[in-house]
Amino acid sequence: MESNELRIFRIVAREGSITKAAQILGYVQSNVTARVQQLEAELHTQLFYRQRGMVLTPAGEKLLDYAERVVRLLDEAHQVLNDASEPTGRLKLGAHHTLSAIHLPMILAKYHKVYPNVELSLTTDYSDALAHKVRHFELDGAFVKSGFEDANIVQELVFEEQLVLISRPEKEDVQSVCNQPFLMNTIGCPHREQLEIWLKSIGIRSIRYLEFNHLDAIIQGVISGLGASFVPQSAIQKYEEKGLVRSFAVPAQYSSSKTYFIRHKDTLMTSALKEFTNMLQQNPLRSLPIQQYT
The missing domain is CATH 1.10.10.10 (Winged helix-like DNA-binding domain superfamily/Winged helix DNA-binding domain)
Known part of the structure; x- marks a missing residue:
């Protein structure tokens, strides 16, 4: 054999x-x-x-x-x-779609500049699929949208931000926004689940969806007048400043979006992976401190 x-x-x-x-x-x-x-x-x-x-x-x-x-x-x-003291070899990472589109390129570019001999690879997928790959050692680590109660998974909270309701600027109140279709990812997306829980809390149970699986496509769809969405505030800030969209706050218990970096507890901490986690701690994606969970 x-x-x-x-x-x-x-x-x-x-x-x-x-x-x-x-x-x-x-x-x-x-x-x-x-x-x-x-x-x-x-x-x-x-x-x-x-x-x-x-x-x-x-x-x-x-x-x-x-x-x-x-x-x-x-x-x-x-x-x-x-493995050498100077990071080399492959570093296989994963990330959910939103993070890979907005926040991750900067940290990856900095890492590549400091450690050019590391062969970086990035898989973009849904959090559950990424967690599956981590559990089966197909990825060294991954950024996911929710924590996992799994004894084999080590996870660190690396990023937290607020989600906002967005629509075309002529919509002046939440009720008129919610009467539109929502441009969201497919079933299983934590943001979509949070949106549904909030809408039900204000008495809205009939929700129409247009499913897009890319954040940029969702935002452009809202700008074009296709409907509303529920996205990270950082993703639409520049569009709101230009008057292309309007955002509406949602109660904090429904609008918090957390991103965790996960790895298998038995994953070998190569110098490449160790230096990547060190860089995350030294250069957080937001000013929030990294909290350790096991």
């Missing part, structure tokens, strides 16, 4: 598809199929049900747990043996 076979097995199990696994690995499909079959022959057991994709058998589920641990230990050994 070779480590490369276990890596291929993990990706096929994760994606549930030979085709997707081959695309990720950069292999031809027949090669991936052959390696999986070779592993099954060596272990004398079927690892996948091959109907409507690749679904793990009970034996496959058992092997996946070991494969995750073996591959992680091999990667960790490689990192330890190749």
Whole structure:
């Protein structure tokens, strides 16, 4: 049983598809199929049900747990043996859409300038998807919109700001704003959930949505008169100063937006990751102090 076979097995199990696994690995499909079959022959057991994709058998589920641990230990050994005092190598980070669009580029640019030998990569996704990648050691760390009650996750509050209701400037009161469709992310977005809780608290239960999954598109849609939205105040400040949008405050219990930096408790603290967390502490995204949670 070779480590490369276990890596291929993990990706096929994760994606549930030979085709997707081959695309990720950069292999031809027949090669991936052959390696999986070779592993099954060596272990004398079927690892996948091959109907409507690749679904793990009970034996496959058992092997996946070991494969995750073996591959992680091999990667960790490689990192330890190749880690230098001067940060080098890969640093795989994730961030939710809003942060990656507004606040993160500055800190990443500064980090790259100080540590040019670190190969930075950034994955933008929803918080739950990012947390899943952190739990499975696919990311060294990620910025997410909400904390997680998970003993395997270490999290730090790095950023907090207020959300505001926004609309075209001719809308003069909250009621007229709320009679419009709301331009928001898809279901599962914490901001959308906070908006719904607040609207219900003021007696509005029928909400129309236009779903956009990019902050800039949402703001431009509001400017164009498509409807209203509920976004970080920092994102619309320059537009409000130009008279393109108007913002309305929402009670604090509904409008606080927090961003946490999370990592797996067993993630190897390479010099690259250590210096990144140090830079976060020395250059907070806002003036709020970082608070440690475990």
